[in-house]
Amino acid sequence: MSLRAALRHTVVMVVAGLVVSTPPPRPPVATPRPDLLALTQDYWHWKTQDYPQFATQVGINDNTAGRLDSYALTHFQRRKAKCEEFLQRAYDVDAALLSPEDLIDLKVLKEEMITYIDNFPYKKYFAPVTFMAGPQNDFKRMVQKQMVLVSYNDYQKLLSRYGEFPRQAQEILVLMKTNIENDLMPSNWSMVGVVEQLDNVGGRVEDSVFYKPFIHMPSTITAEQRFTLRQQAQERIKQDLLPSFKKIRDFLVTQYLPATRSEVGVSSLPGGEDYYRACLKFHTSTNLTPQEIHSLGLTEVARVEAAVQKTAAEIGMAGKTFSEIGQALKDDPAQNFTSKKDLLEYVRNTIYNVIFPRVQEMFPSLPPTNLTVVGDDNPQAIFAKYAGPSMDGSRLGSFILSTYSYELRKKYEVMAVSLHEALPGHHLYTTYRTRNPSTPNFRKYIDFTFTTNAPARFPLHTVLSEGWALYSEFLGDELGLYKDPYQKMGRHSFELLRASRLVVDTGMHALGWSRDKAVTFLLDHTALSIGSIQGEINRYITWPGQACAYKVGEIKIKELRQKAQNALGSLFRLSDFHDEMLGCIGPLKIVEECITNYIEQTNLVIEKGAEEKREDEKTERSDKKGSESREHKDGNGVGGKAGVLSASGGSGCALCPGASVVVVAMCWLARLPGVSAHPI
Numbered sequence: 001m002s003l004r005a006a007l008r009h010t011v012v013m014v015v016a017g018l019v020v021s022t023p024p025p026r027p028p029v030a031t032p033r034p035d036l037l038a039l040t041q042d043y044w045h046w047k048t049q050d051y052p053q054f055a056t057q058v059g060i061n062d063n064t065a066g067r068l069d070s071y072a073l074t075h076f077q078r079r080k081a082k083c084e085e086f087l088q089r090a091y092d093v094d095a096a097l098l099s100p101e102d103l104i105d106l107k108v109l110k111e112e113m114i115t116y117i118d119n120f121p122y123k124k125y126f127a128p129v130t131f132m133a134g135p136q137n138d139f140k141r142m143v144q145k146q147m148v149l150v151s152y153n154d155y156q157k158l159l160s161r162y163g164e165f166p167r168q169a170q171e172i173l174v175l176m177k178t179n180i181e182n183d184l185m186p187s188n189w190s191m192v193g194v195v196e197q198l199d200n201v202g203g204r205v206e207d208s209v210f211y212k213p214f215i216h217m218p219s220t221i222t223a224e225q226r227f228t229l230r231q232q233a234q235e236r237i238k239q240d241l242l243p244s245f246k247k248i249r250d251f252l253v254t255q256y257l258p259a260t261r262s263e264v265g266v267s268s269l270p271g272g273e274d275y276y277r278a279c280l281k282f283h284t285s286t287n288l289t290p291q292e293i294h295s296l297g298l299t300e301v302a303r304v305e306a307a308v309q310k311t312a313a314e315i316g317m318a319g320k321t322f323s324e325i326g327q328a329l330k331d332d333p334a335q336n337f338t339s340k341k342d343l344l345e346y347v348r349n350t351i352y353n354v355i356f357p358r359v360q361e362m363f364p365s366l367p368p369t370n371l372t373v374v375g376d377d378n379p380q381a382i383f384a385k386y387a388g389p390s391m392d393g394s395r396l397g398s399f400i401l402s403t404y405s406y407e408l409r410k411k412y413e414v415m416a417v418s419l420h421e422a423l424p425g426h427h428l429y430t431t432y433r434t435r436n437p438s439t440p441n442f443r444k445y446i447d448f449t450f451t452t453n454a455p456a457r458f459p460l461h462t463v464l465s466e467g468w469a470l471y472s473e474f475l476g477d478e479l480g481l482y483k484d485p486y487q488k489m490g491r492h493s494f495e496l497l498r499a500s501r502l503v504v505d506t507g508m509h510a511l512g513w514s515r516d517k518a519v520t521f522l523l524d525h526t527a528l529s530i531g532s533i534q535g536e537i538n539r540y541i542t543w544p545g546q547a548c549a550y551k552v553g554e555i556k557i558k559e560l561r562q563k564a565q566n567a568l569g570s571l572f573r574l575s576d577f578h579d580e581m582l583g584c585i586g587p588l589k590i591v592e593e594c595i596t597n598y599i600e601q602t603n604l605v606i607e608k609g610a611e612e613k614r615e616d617e618k619t620e621r622s623d624k625k626g627s628e629s630r631e632h633k634d635g636n637g638v639g640g641k642a643g644v645l646s647a648s649g650g651s652g653c654a655l656c657p658g659a660s661v662v663v664v665a666m667c668w669l670a671r672l673p674g675v676s677a678h679p680i
């Protein structure tokens with residue numbers, strides 16, 4: 001239950017408690033929920049034990065930190081059996097006895113199991129090595145960014161993982177061989193740059209990224225231990241890691257790459273149409289068909305292009321196409337950054353001094369966790385992404401910007417990107433998710449390892465996280481944060497990209513579009529450079545359906561907001577709606593239930609409040625002993641608040657700061673997942 005929900009709950013209880021004169025039939029009292037609690041805890045325990053790399057991602061440093069995930073086909077089968085067991089247990093929980101919040105937890109858990117079980121057959125489409133996934137990325141990131149390396153024992157766990165790598169590499173090779181046999185190969189475009197990535201982890205032992213943690217070790221480790229650890233590391237890297245990476249590389253070059261598909265769409269695969277629909281369902285959590293998403297994309301592109309024309313008129317460019325306008329913006333030297341430092345300072349100023357104060361007004365119960373803005377000098381770094389903080393809060397959430405190509409970044413892009421990646425986008429979403437101690441861990445922490453194996457995996461809730469981030473770009477409009485026509489163009493540019501993605505993703509995967517046709521569409525309708533477009537398109541080819549989640553989610557969030565606004569009228573408060581949205585993690589249909597509960601409970605509070613008021617007035621009129629009724633009224637402290645809520649709510653003042661009934665700014669340390677990269 002969110003803090004606000006908890007408060008509301010109290011309001012209902014207090015008000016209800018005052019109407020005792022005619023005791024209503026009492027609803028079933030929320031019982032302790034031992035079976036549900038045991039189920040969610042067992043599921044969490046199993047998941048972190050069975051996916052040790054996920055455990056490391058969220059910052060758990062127990063026995064799991066010495067092990068690696070299994071990619072064995074037989075193991076996938078065991079996982080499915082386990083999910084069936086959990087699902088059965090979920091069905092056995094008596095839903096009628098649960099509070100609305102517990103019921104939502106139960107439903108989300110069922111959905112997770114059903115997602116895994118129903119999509120299990122699609123595991124045959126797993127491509128464990130592409131330019132977006134594979135040990136050359138994941139294993140490396142885990143070592144560099146996620147492992148806790150403080151004690152001698154921690155280092156032993158790392159070495160134990162190195163020792164396990166040949167086993168995992170062998171399982172990956174089997175999966176790849178199976179792909180060739182089953183004729184379920186990824187597109188050749190999904191393999192661009194993979195050999196280079198693999199070459200980069202090879203080379204001399206001492207230069208290897210896997211030896212880096214052993215060069216500078218914390219002072220808790222004695223000189224003698226350092227000596228031993230370094231020797232062991234050299235052995236493991238030389239005997240286990242590098243030869244295994246080389247095996248994967250050689251297999252790729254000699255057998256896998258020559259067997260890749262030259263088509264781009266997954267519809268060219270046997271069973272590919274169903275597979276694509278399952279991907280769309282996984283990422284959007286809707287049953288929208290490819291054609292429906294495609295049409296939605298075209299409509300959105302046209303709508304945003306009309307907005308572009310309005311903004312263009314402000315800078316004397318009416319009638320130009322978006323790519324012409326984009327070119328003019330890119331050529332404007334005033335929009336350039338002069339150095340990496342200039343770029344980072346500009347972004348930090350935007351986030352800390354321009355966005356933060358406004359977001360704080362809009363989100364009165366904003367969790368007080370800061371984030372860092374860091375530059376990434378790696379030539380392959382993507383333009384911008386967000387990585388969540390570690391579970392104990394020792395590592396802050398970070399907005400990571402590619403500084404390598406700072407000359408290509410433009411000032412007009414910064415506002416939209418910052419709203420998306422930082423505040424109120426991914427950082428706020430991630431922070432809110434974990435703010436409530438009664439939210440079970442399985443809902444708080446999402447497994448971001450090997451994300452491209454969708455849909456045969458546990459949910460990523462892409463539609464919610466990316467929908468929220470895109471909705472955050474829209475909130476920038478409402479907050480008046482796009483200060484000049486250039487920043488507005490930056491906003492349009494990113495929105496056009498997300499709308500265009502619906503068109504090209506479905507185009508390539510379901511409607512027979514060629515890669516060139518998709519490239520041309522992005523060239524015509526976005527301001528991206530050809531280089532960025534090539535990278536974007538390869539990503540859509542490799543991760544079918546993911547890119548459709550942003551727009552679908554944003555549209556749904558706006559729709560739910562409208563629904564709440566219509567249902568609550570002057571009682572609608574934007575900050576309440578946001579609290580509710582951010583507190584409810586799950587598929588869209590469950591988020592919709594949360595919003596429905598919120599509408600019903602708000603109405604209930606108000607009705608009870610009004611009823612109570614009428615009762616009071618009646619009493620006051622008929623009762624000569626006025627003091628008694630006043631006592632009665634005073635006792636209705638919280639109910640009185642409900643009156644305040646109704647009086648100050650909405651009234652066209654959706655953005656009014658500080659008007660929420662929730663005045664609780666709880667001090668807590670975010671306990672958040674580890675690096676969870678959200679691409680823009």
Ligand SMILES: *[C@@H]1O[C@H](CO)[C@@H](O)[C@H](O)[C@H]1NC(C)=O
Pocket residue numbers: 188189192261262
């Ligand atoms: C993929 O295959 C097609 C058809 O052979 C070819 O035109 C294209 O250049 C290939 N792409 C890459 C990245 O090799």
Ligand SMILES: *[C@@H]1O[C@H](CO)[C@@H](O)[C@H](O)[C@H]1NC(C)=O
Pocket residue numbers: 330331332333336407408
């Ligand atoms: C601004 O950046 C563009 C590249 O985006 C470059 O072509 C142009 O020369 C730069 N202008 C100045 C004045 O640095």
Ligand SMILES: *[C@@H]1O[C@H](CO)[C@@H](O)[C@H](O)[C@H]1NC(C)=O
Pocket residue numbers: 352356370371
């Ligand atoms: C967040 O951190 C930045 C950088 O350290 C700092 O400038 C800023 O004031 C901090 N913001 C808050 C609200 O603490």
